[in-house]
Amino acid sequence: MDKLPSFFLRRYDSHKIEKVMRKAAIHSYWDTRNKEDFKVELAKTSVDTFFYSKYGIDLSNLSEEDWGSIIRYIIKVFNPLMDMYYKNLKRDYPLSK
Numbered sequence: 001m002d003k004l005p006s007f008f009l010r011r012y013d014s015h016k017i018e019k020v021m022r023k024a025a026i027h028s029y030w031d032t033r034n035k036e037d038f039k040v041e042l043a044k045t046s047v048d049t050f051f052y053s054k055y056g057i058d059l060s061n062l063s064e065e066d067w068g069s070i071i072r073y074i075i076k077v078f079n080p081l082m083d084m085y086y087k088n089l090k091r092d093y094p095l096s097k
Helices: 006-011 014-031 035-055 064-092
Strands: none
Touching (some): 006 035, 014 035, 014 064
């Protein structure tokens, strides 16, 4: 497993990130074209929104390595939930090819 940044581990709250994820799912769905891109976008948007709204921390200066480890961790933890969101959104709002 990747080494997660210490600021993330100190402030990470899975329940709050899940609440953000519920609201961000539809936006991430429209911004992506496949399930893997959807998961990456949803993870990044949810973490970024949570940290900014809860702690006022802007993650735009975070290194690619740190972003990658955080996104992989979030996808691993929330994978079944993200699959369900994608399946339901795809059913309700089919994307044209």
